[in-house]
Amino acid sequence: MTALKKYQKLECTGLWRSDLQGQRREVVVNLGESTLMLSDPRQETALAHWSLPAIIRRNPETLPAIFAPGPEGDEDLEIDDPEMIAALRTVHSALEASRPHPGRLRNGILGSIAGGIVLLAVIFLPEALVTHTVSVLRDATRVDIGRMALEDLARLTGQPCAGRRGTQALTRLALRLSDPAPRIVVLREGLTAPIHLPGPVIALPQSLLAEQDGPDMAAGFALAETVAAGIEDPMLPILRHAGSIATLRLLTSGHLPPASIAGYAEKRIAAPPARPPVAQLLPAFEAAGIASTPYALGLTLPDDRQRPLIDGDPFDGVAPPALMLDEDWVTLQDICSG
Template sequence: MTALPQYERLEAPGLWRETPQAQRREVIVSFGNTSLVISDDRSSAALAHWSLAALVRRNPGTRPALFAPSEDPGEELEITDETMVEAIEKVQAMIEAHRPHPGRLRRIGWIGTGAVALFGLLLWLPGALVEQAARVLPAPKREEIGRMVLADLERSTGVACHSSAGDLALEALADRLGGVAQIAVLPHRLGGARILPGGVVALGQDTLIGLDTPEVAAGAILVAQAAQTGEAPVHAFLAWAGAGAALRLLVTGDLPAREITGYGAALIATPVALPQRPTETDALLAAFKTAGVASTPYAYALDPSGETVLSLIEADPFRGAPAPEPVLPDAAWLALKDICS
């Protein structure tokens, strides 16, 4: 049954007219199984059956209530009985709740699709901003950011070491290795070197102590370069700084120092590891060969026994033979060793 059980025997008086021009007449309104039954109040003869599912309220919220069997002009029923009006509206609400709503399902589908798309956009956008900023950033700006990162490193390590002869030796080492804009020696143990944006290199003083050869310092830089595994230093920095910093760079071309604060400490806390896979080791040894630097001195600086660095010793591209040219002349190497004195 369509009607709610509590309204099966509900009846109420009403005023009904068959056409807009007809006189209104008194009727009795009652519920049928699926319809509203309109009967003559004297003879009880049924005058009309209106489908409850199609019933239309012409004046919502107003009393007396006016109902019609459809949206089309024609029959009309006026009811003043509050209980009957409430019953009709409850039954209609029940029918509406059980009726299929394709449009609503479509809206839900569109909303769901939109939510998924928005979620995907939120996941994709930060990475896309970082990628775009890292790709379009000009070389001078990269180098500027590298020097800002170096300044942040100095907060943890102390100011970079300088001397007239030592600075000239660092310039010679940068030229010797290629792809390096600036090398700074920090008075702190870094466990090697750190490659900063723009070709700026931070070299720990520990690379100048130990074996009496500049190949150790050069090797530390080559290993740090190889450890980037294809990710440009500026991309690594922007990934750390976040999408906000990348967006600011794209829009204004500038980056406040506060966006860099803390990155230096993060670099110090992240050690540079030797490659583990054979293909990576081969690539590192190829870099030593291209740079004209022997890998054995660096290997023994890491492990004097040589046991954990056999691949760098046994496959040294210049094993048993001198490199094409010294990494640094003796005088420059001595000046570099004393740069922090």
């Protein structure tokens, strides 16, 4: 044993008794490779051999140290030599470390399992919490969170344009998109493409209105955002941004801390524009009475991505119902002038 190398030929004296009722007698104690040999100092004859793995100490905290050949042994040995005591302690520690420890293995396995469960919880539970919370939200709560998200967006874009007649025109346009109708707002700057928020809220960049001859393209983009909001609930990215603690508070109290939404606007603007599948867009355009060709022409996409929207236009060769009066369109284009 490596632990014994530094103690080879270690020897000391001690007091030994052969049974608990016997008298103690002085012996010479020799530490061997596998045994502790006790011998008579006068006759130099061996009195006992103790197996090192079996030796125990009966008084771990006091001196002189008292050892026994095992828990059931009647013999004991009293030693006050510090080096021999240290040697036996070292041998005991080395032997203990080399023994199999089923309990440690079991605890290690249980620890690994627990660690795996924690890891799974970290990975999956936040998303499960988010999706469950979204599924039970009341409409009024969604409207309130959409308002907070729009306020965060206004830090970057300025407040929504609020010309009275233009706002009325937006309301009439929203009624064409879906039931319930979304709230459509126009933002003066900061947006390069329309986005949707809970509420539901559709935010259009002013540039989408300013350079067009009619409302068809703007209406198409607003409708596409409405379809996209039906594919993935706009509450999901907001709660992922807010985090698990804020989401849990929303679930238990019905209120989302406003501070948890801070910074969401930057993420939302930087996200790729919504591109719902053609198979879902065309029926929505037909139901809303809106031509899909102007929307397709407004997309910055390769021709092979635009073509299905043009070829599948439900109003190809047929005039769709008018979206708004010409005077409403003019006031809508000037909505940010007031």
